[in-house]
Amino acid sequence: MVRRAQIQAGMLFLALRVHLGAAAAGMLRVDGAQVGGGSGGADTISHSLTVVQRLEALLVQGNGSDVSLRVETPNADEVKVIQAHSLVLSLQSPVFEEALLNRNGSTLVLKESSDCAAAFDKFISRYLYCGEISLRLDQATPLHKLATKYQVTVLQQGITQYMTQNLARDSSSGHVAGWYEYALQAGDVTLRDSCLQYMAWNLTAVLQSGEWVTISSQLLMSLLQRSDLILQSEMELFAALEAWIIRNEPDSLTAENALRAVRYAMMPPRELFRLQTQSSVLAQYQESVRDLLYMSYQFHSAPPLQMAKYFDVNCSLFVPRNYLSPMWGSPWIISNPSRDDRSTSFQTQLGPSGHDASKRVTWNALFSPRWLPLSMRSMYTESGAMQPTRVDGGRPRIIVTPATSSTDFAGVNFQKTVLVMAQQQGKVVVKHVYNFHQSTEENGDFLAEADLYRRTSEYLIDSSLFLHIVVKPLYQTLITTKN
Ligand SMILES: *[C@@H]1O[C@H](CO)[C@@H](O)[C@H](O)[C@H]1NC(C)=O
Ligand SMILES: *[C@@H]1O[C@H](CO)[C@@H](O)[C@H](O)[C@H]1NC(C)=O
Numbered sequence: 001m002v003r004r005a006q007i008q009a010g011m012l013f014l015a016l017r018v019h020l021g022a023a024a025a026g027m028l029r030v031d032g033a034q035v036g037g038g039s040g041g042a043d044t045i046s047h048s049l050t051v052v053q054r055l056e057a058l059l060v061q062g063n064g065s066d067v068s069l070r071v072e073t074p075n076a077d078e079v080k081v082i083q084a085h086s087l088v089l090s091l092q093s094p095v096f097e098e099a100l101l102n103r104n105g106s107t108l109v110l111k112e113s114s115d116c117a118a119a120f121d122k123f124i125s126r127y128l129y130c131g132e133i134s135l136r137l138d139q140a141t142p143l144h145k146l147a148t149k150y151q152v153t154v155l156q157q158g159i160t161q162y163m164t165q166n167l168a169r170d171s172s173s174g175h176v177a178g179w180y181e182y183a184l185q186a187g188d189v190t191l192r193d194s195c196l197q198y199m200a201w202n203l204t205a206v207l208q209s210g211e212w213v214t215i216s217s218q219l220l221m222s223l224l225q226r227s228d229l230i231l232q233s234e235m236e237l238f239a240a241l242e243a244w245i246i247r248n249e250p251d252s253l254t255a256e257n258a259l260r261a262v263r264y265a266m267m268p269p270r271e272l273f274r275l276q277t278q279s280s281v282l283a284q285y286q287e288s289v290r291d292l293l294y295m296s297y298q299f300h301s302a303p304p305l306q307m308a309k310y311f312d313v314n315c316s317l318f319v320p321r322n323y324l325s326p327m328w329g330s331p332w333i334i335s336n337p338s339r340d341d342r343s344t345s346f347q348t349q350l351g352p353s354g355h356d357a358s359k360r361v362t363w364n365a366l367f368s369p370r371w372l373p374l375s376m377r378s379m380y381t382e383s384g385a386m387q388p389t390r391v392d393g394g395r396p397r398i399i400v401t402p403a404t405s406s407t408d409f410a411g412v413n414f415q416k417t418v419l420v421m422a423q424q425q426g427k428v429v430v431k432h433v434y435n436f437h438q439s440t441e442e443n444g445d446f447l448a449e450a451d452l453y454r455r456t457s458e459y460l461i462d463s464s465l466f467l468h469i470v471v472k473p474l475y476q477t478l479i480t481t482k483n
């Protein structure tokens with residue numbers, strides 16, 4: 001039959017195999033008999049693969065079928081008819097079980113959207129009959145929909161997992177925002193949160209994908225409001241927002257809300273001036289953001305502390321996001337991180353205010369793979385042993401301290417953020433974001449699951465740990481309650 005050829009072609013795009021009861025079936029991947037010696041004297045002859053092949057043939061040829069499934073698609077003439085077996089369907093899906101009990105005659109009519117109807121053969125013949133499925137990025141959503149509708153819970157979980165592990169995969173027009181919208185509507189919280197976090201932390205990839213200008217205004221706003229976005233600079237975000245507004249021509253309230261979520265104070269004044277003179281979108285909505293632009297110019301022209309004395313300002317306008325540009329921090333690649341302590345130094349601007357941006361602060365960063373927390377060290381002191389600072393069993397730690405202390409720092413609180421990359425399906429993605437003031441010990445779980453001693457750790461990229469340290473000057477007086 002024609003369907004079989006499609007299934008075979010689909011298998012070329014092998015991305016993930018979801019095994020049903022893989023352990024139970026023994027999963028022998030050889031044809032014919034395999035005899036395994038058991039230590040207890042019992043041997044096993046396994047032909048489970050042959051059984052699976054016979055089951056698939058049974059569906060294709062329709063022998064012994066006691067129910068025919070009519071798959072109907074609204075507004076389409078084509079109806080797909082599959083000769084199936086109620087025993088197999090009921091075994092795999094409580095929804096089929098219920099429908100088959102209440103059926104009227106030998107036909108079950110199923111109404112499916114066109115994308116689900118296209119994936120239906122795969123769902124039935126590869127998964128329900130054979131317990132194994134290969135899928136491509138574009139098939140994940142319809143298969144997830146089918147697994148959800150027919151309550152095939154293990155397949156649903158398997159596809160959620162496939163999707164969360166394939167967020168960074170190349171696709172012609174992008175797929176993550178589409179998956180996010182689907183997860184939102186399907187109520188899959190795990191998938192929704194994974195997609196949103198990926199978009200926030202690998203924002204540049206999303207902004208550069210064809211999908212960006214198609215995202216909903218709700219998703220746009222949830223991204224714009226986050227302080228943990230990782231991107232080059234606020235200008236990058238503005239340019240992407242401008243493209244979104246030009247493409248979508250939203251109502252003025254939506255456009256104003258979006259434009260007011262841009263943190264103009266984080267742009268150098270010359271960039272701000274450039275936007276004011278060159279951006280058609282900003283020209284159109286000038287009135288709606290006038291107060292924010294005014295405050296940003298004030299912020300740039302006086303010491304921030306003095307500004308706070310005169311003006312009652314309190315908003316996210318002054319809270320930096322995780323910018324990757326060199327003014328804000330530095331990448332740090334540590335080869336063989338489990339070996340020994342490493343240090344590095346780098347410079348950042350004292351602050352984003354035009355008043356401070358030309359002043360530099362030098363930072364020293366120290367990475368220890370096996371740092372022993374104070375609480376644990378006291379145990380050694382009590383037992384009379386020499387107090388070690390690094391022993392087996394310690395935890396990774398980074399401290400970041402200024403090379404010189406300066407009175408210029410008064411009123412500025414430097415929040416440090418370490419971005420940790422990991423490898424996923426051959427792509428580098430930001431896996432963790434840790435915020436701290438001076439030491440990652442403030443975060444109980446720094447690199448807790450990274451397992452740097454394991455060669456195959458997903459955190460080791462060519463046996464190196466890829467970090468990026470961002471230093472965010474926060475003018476407390478501008479962003480917290482004033483007395
Ligand atoms: C199905 O029936 C056909 C003839 O009716 C037979 O040739 C074929 O072997 C059968 N297939 C299976 C899997 O029993
Ligand atoms: C079952 O089929 C009969 C005759 O075709 C029809 O009158 C009846 O309404 C059907 N019942 C249901 C629940 O579809």
Ligand SMILES: *[C@@H]1O[C@H](CO)[C@@H](O)[C@H](O)[C@H]1NC(C)=O
Pocket residue numbers: 168201202204205230324421427428429430
């Ligand atoms: C994700 O972001 C990190 C940090 O900017 C970058 O190194 C990595 O290449 C990005 N991955 C993708 C798939 O864009």
Ligand SMILES: *[C@@H]1O[C@H](CO)[C@@H](O)[C@H](O)[C@H]1NC(C)=O
Pocket residue numbers: 314315479480481482
């Ligand atoms: C400052 O903003 C925060 C967050 O928006 C808010 O909780 C706080 O009450 C504000 N403080 C003042 C003085 O407006």
